[in-house]
Amino acid sequence: MQATKPSLPKGTRDFAPETMAKRNFILNTIREIFQQFGFLPLETPAMEKFDVLTGKYGEEGDKLLFRIFNAGELRNYQPEDYKEKGDAIVKKIADRALRYDLTVPFARFVVMNRNELTFPFKRYQIQPVWRGDSPQKGRYREFYQCDADVVGTESLICEAEIILMIHQTLHRLGIKDFTIKINNRKILAGIAEMMQATGKETDLCVAIDKLDKIGQEKVENELIERGFQQNAIETLRPLLQFQGSNTDKITFLEQFLQTSEVGKKGIAEIKEMTTILQHFSPKTNQPLEAYQTELDITLARGLSYYTGAIFEVKANQVAMGSISGGGRYDNLTGTFGMPNVSGVGFSFGVDRLYDVMEELQLFPKDTLTSTQLLFTNFDATAQQYALPLLYDCRQKGIKAEIFPEHSKLAKQMKYADAKKIPFVVLIGSDEMTSNLLTLKDMNTGEQSKKTWQEIVQLFSTLS
């Protein structure tokens, strides 16, 4: 058999033990916060029926779905069949796809289990998702999302708590310099209404979203390309140019949107959310600022299912896409036949959090919890002497192992060193006759003779 050159599919990665230790540090932190806020765990399959996923992410999103081919079905068709009815055949031979995010599978789960669930239902979900996008910095084809969503309530406490969770998590991870950007799709709809371009929110969003990247002039050009009238752009201009604090923006928007019902609703939601944040921490009188939150009128987000609040988090000082995002969706379950269930949620991108933390060197040094104690293995007799002690270690919760071969001591010490095992117990003939074992501290290099009791005692005080 010819040896294959080992390689990974584009945009995927292995996570070596050192990497996993750091990833787990992030994951555990997030999981703890989610649980503190009353979210329950959920997992769903990697693959979903294709129809479950399509039409939820906008045109771009659908293109990025990884389809799963059913090789068996493939054989039923000839090449010439594809010219005639290619789409129909693809539908048959690839009726499943890898999940694109965790929110849509969650909505599918909620609808399927509506009679068993207690609403409002709060769940968190930490699993990989797949997107057939071309990879680049901070962008992978397989990556983990950590979602927390609430469905079955329109309460703006949920929005406020999302801000609290993001704020707490990032601070706990050591990422201090970040901005939580918020906006509301109803405000965007109101703006579209004022421009007499109702129904063109998506085009408006896509263009307006780029304001901080390409500037006002190019945004206006793009709007014209997308079919907006010149006078509509005149209407929009003061908004694009507006600078000011969160409070200033709200005041300005109230003025700007005073004849738009939906727009006013959006502002009211932002204001109420702010009030709730205020009540969470009565001492501060600028709750948005206190939680590093900024109302950003240009924030739009691509996913098409959002209808209310939208969030996006940017780590400052690092060139990286958003590390978290989310929003409220009023009718996601409606596409599965369960209307009038509002939900709101958000997601952390673990892989981007990791990249940010790596770049800013924020990981604690001791994330890798390895073996605490290694037993050397000179020969069969020493091995037999050590095994019951090793058993004892595990009973007592000490992470321990024995070198599995009777190798040269140098090799065994090298193993302990490479694996950063802090203590080694050497057992030779002297030790076995005296029952005084040699304990070596690998950090200092010091050795001492100790009874097994003393060694166990030492570890219980260490942990």
Added chain:
RNA sequence: GAGUGUGUAGCUCAGUUGGUUAGAGCACCAGAUUGUGGUUCUGGGGGUCGUGGGUUCGAAACCCAUCACGCUCCCCA
């Protein structure tokens, strides 16, 4: 979809206007040291130079094609 860069040892890379047998560091194995790692010294194994073709007396290098991967734009976590 558009642009751009990189493919040489297990890993990170060097390789002169095209010229003998393609190098270094790390890693691995052995020895200096028969019971001691992280420092040192000595020796050793390991390469279809991404793949295919072309130019040439001669190609890792130049040309063409192709594949793979990275980065930027679009979009996103």
